[in-house]
Amino acid sequence: MERTPAAILRYFDEHHTPLFRFAWHLTGSVADAEDIVQECFLALLRPDCAFNPSRTELRTYLFGAVRNQALKRFARSAAAVESQGPPTPERECLAAELQQIVQRAILRLPEGQREVLVLAHFEQMPLAEIAEILEIEIGAVKSRLQRARATLRELLSAYAPNQERRS
């Protein structure tokens, strides 16, 4: 695999969007997600980079790298949700509030469950690839996903569209 600045930019253009989304879902912060994704691509140029193209797909390696960087940041700071700037009528509208509620619920999930949920639901990634990225068994991926969804159902049930009709 080529590891020149031009090649890194090609890999960036190909992979950065889902990586940024993944980092954002894990951290809840645009700034953190930006730093993490940049760092992962820059790391490819370093002599001590652990990526081995004969063993892993680049995309799988990069998702793993984003995850590791996010974990490091969580260890440094407990603040996961960044301020979104000054409130405006638009931002405070109902849809935005619901988005924030969903985001907070996802950020409340245990780390392992959140990673699986984001990769499975938002990135539509096969369970086998998730298992490879997280270095766990497929069975563990399934059970984490089930637990994550059960927790979210509980956390979000009050906001479900049909809640009023049921109660």
Add this chain to the structure above:
Amino acid sequence: MNETELNEMLDLLVAPAPPPSLRSGLVAALPEPRRKVLGVPRRWVLAGGAAALCAAVGAALDISPVQAEFYGAMDTAQGPIYVETIRLVDPPAANLKWWFLGSAFSFGGTPTALHGSGDMHNRFTRTFVGYRYMLDQTGAGEYRVSFSPLDEATVKKGMGPFKFNGQVVAPPPLPDPSIVQIGEPFQVTLYQNGGERIYDRIVVSWTAPKWSTRRAQPAATLRLAGPQVYVNGELALTKADAGSGPVVWVHLPGQGRYLAALDAQHNPLFVEGGHVNGNVMEFQSGGTQFRIVCNQPITPGGDRPLYIYHQQSFEALLDPANPLSQRTMLGNAGPASLHVQ
């Protein structure tokens, strides 16, 4: 909650698009091969040549450095406060080569926490570069100013219903937060290359910019100086200044907003429903009568018809929990508002 409902709620959460600064930051961090001409980096040679050419032409023609001007006003307990932004090119002669740039500004907030934005649109490269600023009052006549890069959502908001066809790029490093006094200008750089710079000069002031009253208004502009708004004969609102634009609007709580324009630009939703003459504009819609009395002429010329549109859907944009949504509001808007649905 079943699986489908959970999926629907999760799908509400859409991750933001990667900011353009992600790529530009990576590019800046990557080692770059240097190209040199006679031992000097090639881009320095090109920038120096362009600057020298512009300086020579500009010196001969006495070019103005001003690219654009804007001001916003806010009522405070001490009277209206104004924030003026002037976009300047240095050296002035370089203004010649930037004729194709577009500008947009915004302003709002509360008397103690003002905010606004400025952006520059390169029509050739379809790129937008800009900033947002916050002015938080820290004392009498004193504000703490802080900046953040302009995001795509703000640009889109400023474009109204028009399609966004471009890319927002990161501005040069923005100034650190600082304390500014009323009347003390501060600057934000939007472009810098060699000795050439495009920047905004912003100043908070107790007086309106002199150019705001000196210049002739465009024929279809409505200017609201010291407006008093009467709804069905009752005084509903007074303001020290409501700015100027091709559209004036009045929001009535729970009813949406009523837009009035001199030139509706062929939008059939606007129907003739009033007139403006001197310092007074009057119009009606759906049985509601509006009369706005200003302390200066609203538009040049004599009696002219007004075209009115009652935009009920405006209510859906407001958060009922926000106290502002429950008040009568008066504002002006740009030409994009002539195309609202």
